[in-house]
Amino acid sequence: MQKQFLYGILLFVMMAWGLNIVAIKILVQNFPPFTITGLRILAAGLVIFVFLYVKKDLQKMNPHEFGYVALSALTGILGHQALLSIGLVNTSATNGASILALIPLVTNLLAVLFLKARMTFLKICGVLFGMIGIYFILVLGGGSFTELSNGDLFVFLSVIAQALSFIFIRKASYTLNPKTITCYALLMGAGFLVMLSFAVEGQSIHQIGAAPSYVWWVFIASAIISTGIGNLCYNFAISQLGAGETAIFLNLSPFFSLVGSVLFLNEAFKWIQLVGFILIVIGVLLGTELFERKPRVERQVGVSVSK
Incomplete structure (x- = not known):
């Protein structure tokens, strides 16, 4: 398959994932955040499940694999999505997208702690560039640390939760394929979120039917196109190009979020x-060692359950 076609698919996915931050911002302004997030993830999980079931491409899980996938759902779906939804209620989509750009960098730092990955000079430089980039966006761009919203903190905590989930996904990936992990993690995480929504937002669930019709179209696009189809297309590109080459495109997603925030939210x-955003991208490129030649290619997981 021609690389130009695969690059076009990846460009579409990054645009969908980037604009999904704008969509989530709209959704949490019109619905109870936990409830709508649970429904959005459930819809995406069902789309992927039906697709993989028809293709007979779902693996069965043993108890050991189930545990790792469940932990990835707790951190990457329940933790990440819940914290992100709360954060975007109280901060701008621009800030949220910029902070989310740190996910690859934080993931690599946690890999050093939990997976015994190497801490190299490039990774240290990447951390420094990332910290400086966040300073430019949140402090120089926003005023001062005392003026930072709680939303920024929640979005950053969602970054840590997502990075932790990748550690569990990595553990599960030794025996499960990425598509199976993605599907079951989405469905488990949706279940966790729905239970949380009943516990926390039970009195406000009736608000679901009060939103304007255009918001429901945003919901459908977010769930089906961005989260469902986006993950399937990304995993397809991974199978054709490899994780290293496709990872470079992840840096485009926050850019589309920034553009979408200005165009659609008038931020x-x-x-x-x-x-600051450019500094973060440089930090991610350095921290993920994309500039470093590696003696061997390690098996990586092309799974994203954060969009």
Whole structure:
């Protein structure tokens, strides 16, 4: 298959994932955040389940594999999505997208702690660039640390939760294929979120039917296109190009989020924030060692359950 076609697929996925941050911002402004997030993830999980079931491409899980997938669902779906939804209620989509750009970098740092990955000079430089980029966006672009919203903190905590889930996904990937992990993690995580929504938002679930019709179209696009089809297309590209080459495209997702925030949410944009975003991207490229030649290719998981 021609690389140009695969690059086009990846560009579509990054645009869908980037604009999904804008979609989530709209959804949490119109619905109880836990409830709508649970429904969105459930819809995406069902789309992937039906697709893989028809193709007979789902693996059975043993108790050991089930445990790792369940932990990835607790951290990557329940933890990440719940914290992200709360965060986007109280901060801008621009800030949220920029902080989310740190996920690959934080994942690599946790891999050093839990998977005995190497801490190299490039990774240290990546951490420094990432920290400086966040300073440019949240402090120089927003005012001061005392003016940072709680939303920024929740989004950053969602980054840590997502990075932790990748550690569990890595453990599960030794015997399960990425598509199976993605499908079951989404379905388990949706179940956790629905239970949380009944416990926390039970009195406000009636608000679901009060949203304008266009918001439901945003919900459908977010669940089916961004989360469901987006994950399937990304995993397909992984199988054709490899994890290393496709990972480079992940840095485009926050860019589309920034553009979408300005165009669709009329959020203020400062050039200093663009400088900060560029520094974060440089930090991610350094921290994930994409510039470093490796003596062997390790099996990596092309799974994203955060969009």
